[in-house]
Amino acid sequence: MSPSPISASRTWLVTGASRGLGLDLTRQLLDGGAHVAATTRSAERLLSALGEAATDRLLPLEVDLADEAAVASAVAQTVKRFGGLDVVVNNAGYGFLAAVEEITDADARQMFDVQVFGVLNVLRAALPVMRTKGAGHVVNVSSILGHLAFPGWGLYSAGKFALNGLTEALAAEVADHGIKVNLVEPGYMRTDFLRPVSLGLPSSTVEGYEAIREMTTAHQGMPGTQLGDPARAASAIITLVDSGEAPLHQLLGSDSLGLIEGALESLTAQVEAGRSLAVTSDVRSA
Numbered sequence: 468m469s470p471s472p473i474s475a476s477r478t479w480l481v482t483g484a485s486r487g488l489g490l491d492l493t494r495q496l497l498d499g500g501a502h503v504a505a506t507t508r509s510a511e512r513l514l515s516a517l518g519e520a521a522t523d524r525l526l527p528l529e530v531d532l533a534d535e536a537a538v539a540s541a542v543a544q545t546v547k548r549f550g551g552l553d554v555v556v557n558n559a560g561y562g563f564l565a566a567v568e569e570i571t572d573a574d575a576r577q578m579f580d581v582q583v584f585g586v587l588n589v590l591r592a593a594l595p596v597m598r599t600k601g602a603g604h605v606v607n608v609s610s611i612l613g614h615l616a617f618p619g620w621g622l623y624s625a626g627k628f629a630l631n632g633l634t635e636a637l638a639a640e641v642a643d644h645g646i647k648v649n650l651v652e653p654g655y656m657r658t659d660f661l662r663p664v665s666l667g668l669p670s671s672t673v674e675g676y677e678a679i680r681e682m683t684t685a686h687q688g689m690p691g692t693q694l695g696d697p698a699r700a701a702s703a704i705i706t707l708v709d710s711g712e713a714p715l716h717q718l719l720g721s722d723s724l725g726l727i728e729g730a731l732e733s734l735t736a737q738v739e740a741g742r743s744l745a746v747t748s749d750v751r752s753a
Contacts, residue, residue, distance in 0.1 A: 474705050475500035478549040480542065482506045482532060482589060483559030485513040486664075488608065488656065492556065492701035494520045499705075504545035504552075506530040506559070532559055532585030542592035551600065554708055555593045557586045558608040560626075563667035564683045566676040567621040574667065575622060582626030583633070594641065601645040604708050607634045608651045611723040615730040619679040631716075638715055649713050651704060652727075654720035656695030695720045 479496055483489040484505030490513075493505045497520045507513040510527040517525070526548050528541045545552055560582055563574065586607060597603025612620055613627030631650060638648035666687070672680065700719050707713040718724050 474709055477553035477708075478502040478504070478545065478551055479554045479556065480504045480506070480545055480552060480589070480593065481556045481558060482530075482585070484527075485509060485516055488653075488697045488700055489556075489558040490516055491698045492558070492704060493517065493525075495698070495701050495705060497522055497525055500524070502526075502549040504528055504541065504549070506532065506541060532588060533580035535588045535591070538585075538588040539592040542589070542596065546596055552593055552596045552603070554604045554606065555589060556606045556608065556704065557589055559585060560608070561667060563622045564619045564679070564686065565622065565667075565669035566619065566673060566679050568673050569669035569671070569676070570622050571670060574669070575625075578622050578626050578667075579629070583629045586630060586633070590637065594646070597646050598641070598644045603646040604711075605634075605637065605641075605646065605648045606651055606704060606708065607649070608653070609634070611652050611654050611718070611720075611726050613650070613652055614727055617682075619682050635715065647711055648715065649707055650716050651700075651707070652716060652718050652723060653700055654695055654718075654722035654726065656697045656700060656720070694722050 474496065479501055481489050481493050481496075481503060484493045484503075485507040489505070493503050493513075494517055496503045497517070502524045504526040505513060506528045508529065508531075510529050513527050514521050526545060528544065530537050530541045532538060542552065561578075563570075563578055565574070590605070593603075593605070597605075607630055609630050610623075610627045612624045613631040616624035616628075634648060634650050641648060668683070703717075703719055707717055718727060
């Protein structure tokens with residue numbers, strides 16, 4: 468599906484553009500006539516994946532998102548090339564499956580470099596451009612695992628929980644500057660997310676977490692069977708931006724909807740179960 472004339476008139480910055488959702492989004496935007504600055508670790512891979520969609524409206528940028536100076540340079544190049552910046556989609560990310568006890572310091576720092584500090588770097592560079600213009604749109608791609616966590620997904624969920632909190636605050640902070648903000652929270656999609664190229668595993672495992680090993684094996688067998696279609700998800704993001712009316716938390720996928728409905732029921736039950744104890748910690752008047 469091609470973008471509307473509204474999207475085609477805009478300049479987009481998409482991170483993590485050479486695979487999965489980011490690639491589909493970049494391709495659809497280019498097909499529809501938009502200008503796209505696309506970050507990737509390999510411009511060659513991005514151009515090869517885009518094929519005929521690569522045009523003079525594409526600015527491929529090899530960027531380490533954890534490098535603040537490199538990100539600032541990428542945003543500056545985008546503005547110089549296309550004359551501005553209208554939409555930022557923070558999409559870059561990867562999975563990691565391990566018990567919390569198995570996560571190394573290096574594992575944790577690398578995950579947060581991409582999912583939190585990388586996003587912060589992009590925002591710090593892009594927001595001044597949008598504030599000066601008095602308009603813009605930020606879409607942070609999170610996950611249903613930004614609301615709930617399962618065994619083995621602790622590190623990935625920690626990054627997405629942090630991203631969700633950051634984004635909720637951001638949305639309130641920039642609303643008066645004409646900048647809209649959305650969180651996109653998909654379920655499972657048919658991308659490379661669960662393949663070795665995009666899935667981190669612990670360098671060593673701990674005995675006693677056999678259930679997580681079984682879960683990991685099962686997930687590695689999922690590619691090609693997931694419910695979500697990344698091309699349709701990309702189209703949904705374009706619709707979200709063009710409409711300007713999506714909720715802050717925009718779920719994608721019926722699996723995501725089902726999981727959040729169950730999580731809300733569970734949280735409500737827990738709040739009620741703990742209500743009587745909760746009020747006992749208030750200061751009592753003399």
